[in-house]
Amino acid sequence: MFDQFLFKKIDNAQLVVFRVFYGLLVSAECYGAIFTGWVRRTLVEPQFTFSFIGFEWLQPLPGHGMYIYFTLMGTLGLLIALGYKYRFSAFAFALLWTGVYLMQKTSYNNHYYLLMLLAYIMAFLPAHKDASLDAKLNPKIRSHSMFNWVRWVIILQLFIVYTYASIAKLYGDWLDFSIIEILMQSKKEFWLIGDFLQLKWVHKIVAFFGILFDLLIVPALLWKRTRKAAFVLAIFFHLFNSIVFQIGIFPYLSLAFIVFFFEPQTIRNLFLKTKNITLDSSVSIPKTKGLILSVLSIYFIIQLVLPIRHHFFQDDVLWTEEGHRMSWRMMLRTRTGNIQYRIVNTSNGVTTHIDLDDYLTSKQKSRVACYPDFAWQFAQHLKKEYAKNGEDIQVFVKNKVKVNNGIYAEFIDPETDLASVPWKHFAHNEWILPSPTE
Known part of the structure; x- marks a missing residue:
């Protein structure tokens, strides 16, 4: 029964159309990063780049190297959209984007993490079998079908992202709207809507709509009776986020995902207009079934466990930040x-x-002052810089932090030599002092 569900052949129009949207959007993200100055500010100008701990060897290329790097990624995005040398283009983009993700976290964004996951998922999927240059140049690979599991991999990934995002909002500062008020204060100067965003009733709507949308959007899109209404709400929600929070391609990528929820024939009629095709709806169990199921099981177990790891650390993640990243918070x-x-x-x-x-x-100074891993990494950097001159040093800090509307409190133990303590990835770092609420 389970095999028949996963390995049933279905129309691949959803995946093919999504490939085009995905390629164009990642291309826009990469070229846009150059033209908006993001690459210059984040990767070119800083003397020292905060990479993920353990990936300090992964540093920006010198000179104009990072401009070339992002131009190459943008070009790969166009090749993905065209479906040309798709496997190479998709894997190459995934590797290069992973490099960017790991080499800097000063501008960390959950959406960058999602794009990294999606890049690898798309590289493995047969998204080039139709409406692609690959299929045109090699008609033998052309196909109008794919396994059902391909569609559900995308849907399950989205369900995990949205569900964890909704659950994470169920805490005091979101439910009393104070964090919404803080977020909206920075939008006060927005033309036309700045004053509107300061209204208390707007904060309440944003708070409750954010929780309910994240929790219900995937089930609502899956159910035919609510699909069109959910689609309209998704357009409003993501355009609102795009305008107010200015978070790059993510709102538009989220809208592109919706092609996986509408009937394949509807998507084909709208975007492909393919005539006289024969669809294979048979069940075909591949020889690699065991490998496919093993890889998917391991992947989704990790995706389910990683976002809740902070519950096994001492103190509140809002204070310590331990376990915050890669958890859809x-x-x-x-x-x-x-x-x-x-x-x-x-x-x-x-x-x-x-x-x-x-x-x-x-921007780096603000991160060092607020986040423990940044403070620790800079201490390590100082130790290495002084060691070049033959000096052995200890590094101590006086540090106070405030979260949301809380009070300033000592954050890092001033008696701890940050240059000599190791960083713990999967346990609490004792030199992070208890939160004021503790």
């Missing part, structure tokens, strides 16, 4: 803080206070 908090670095030469005891302006951009 979107727009849940704002952090402000201040930090002072003091280094002590171990040979002569001389103390020096560090001027962060000598090392970091303004």
